[in-house]
Amino acid sequence: MTGTATEDTLALSPALREALARWLEQLKALDGASDNTITAYARDVRGFLAFLAHHRGGAMGTGALAEVTVSDMRAWMARERADGLAARSLARALSAVKTFTAWAAEREGFDATAILSARTPKYQRRLPRPLTPDAARDMIDTVELQAQKDWVAARDVAIVTLLYGCGLRISEGLGLTGAEAPLPEVLRIRGKGGKERLVPVIPAARRAVDAYLRACPFPVEPDAPLFRGARGGPVNARLIRKAMQQARMQLGLPASVTPHALRHSFATHLLSAGGDLRAIQELLGHASLSTTQAYTAVDQARLMDVYDKTHPKA
Known part of the structure; x- marks a missing residue:
């Protein structure tokens, strides 16, 4: 993932950090997400937002999510793949990003089509391997x-x-x-x-x-x-x-x-x-x-x- 945990935090505005924290709290309290899921979602979303801050040249606030373009999404996904992230892991990260964005868009009232319409990378689903x-x-x-x-x-x-x-x-x-x-x-x-x-x-x-x-x-x-x-x-x-x-x-x-x-x-x-x-x-x-x-x-x-x-x- 792009950036360190410290860099990810600095790349976010206080309002966006608070929104992310509230979303994670809701996932745990209302949706019953496990601690491991919360940790993975937080890492994926922070990494995405940190990339956008560096890519667009400024700290990310909640309003900046509305300005994300299809080109920005392609650039992020291309960077993740270039850094060695597997298609399956990228699909998981994109799912986390979309879930957070949909939640933020509903609260803030902005159009998040560019993010929500991003195509999930194709990967071969691994089948369980049972014993006879x-x-x-x-x-x-x-x-x-x-x-x-x-x-x-x-x-x-x-x-x-x-x-x-x-x-x-x-x-x-x-x-x-x-x-x-x-x-x-x-x-x-x-x-x-x-x-x-x-x-x-x-x-x-x-x-x-x-x-x-x-x-x-x-x-x-x-x-x-x-x-x-x-x-x-x-x-x-x-x-x-x-x-x-x-x-x-x-x-x-x-x-x-x-x-x-x-x-x-x-x-x-x-x-x-x-x-x-x-x-x-x-x-x-x-x-x-x-x-x-x-x-x-x-x-x-x-x-x-x-x-x-x-x-x-x-």
Whole structure:
């Protein structure tokens, strides 16, 4: 991105800095945006405004947004690409810029057509890379073999089973507390941006967690982590990634097999079994259906692969 954080701040008028701060506050308070999203949006918008200040030769105020031209937008995007920003990242930055500009235009009453009509750069959307059902089962079995202590092995199996069986993010799984033990049939999960969703817990996941709790040397405490580290504190996600890395190497699976790939596998396997896309969206906690629709493309790609391998050739 263009400029440093200090340069970005100096390039903005006090009124524009205040407007940006209010917009970010609204995103967090009303839209439930996560801290990471807020940080990324702030960086992208400040970088854009700093570029405009240097490009146009003066500090940027809210009124200056109305004077931005199509040529200015092209110059900014060209600079970002020349600095090595990938098309996908530039598309994200442009989305942040448009969202802020639309908000500012509504408050200040100016025409923001030049910014809002800027075309999003084309990029190849990366499809999720799920495991096959057999590979997912093998992963759970092989993760158990990576730990030297039986209770740690039981813990890792419980975590991996929960991620795959419930479609949780690793932060959500490791964020569970002793208050959830024994696991109910339906978990209330607080996901990105503090949004809550209800997730059914399959019997295999409940059994795996029960086995871990019986083996765990630490007591179950409502305010303490459900999954404990070697000294009783919270489990570092890096340890689960490492256990899966060792297991996938033994199984000959690709580097794409990560804890998050288990979440992808959960969604893809549900869809293959006839699951409703809207229901899967709710289970995953996706804000947009378009995010969940990526699994439709994965399922179609796998179907075509099977077709190519099995259909008789003329």
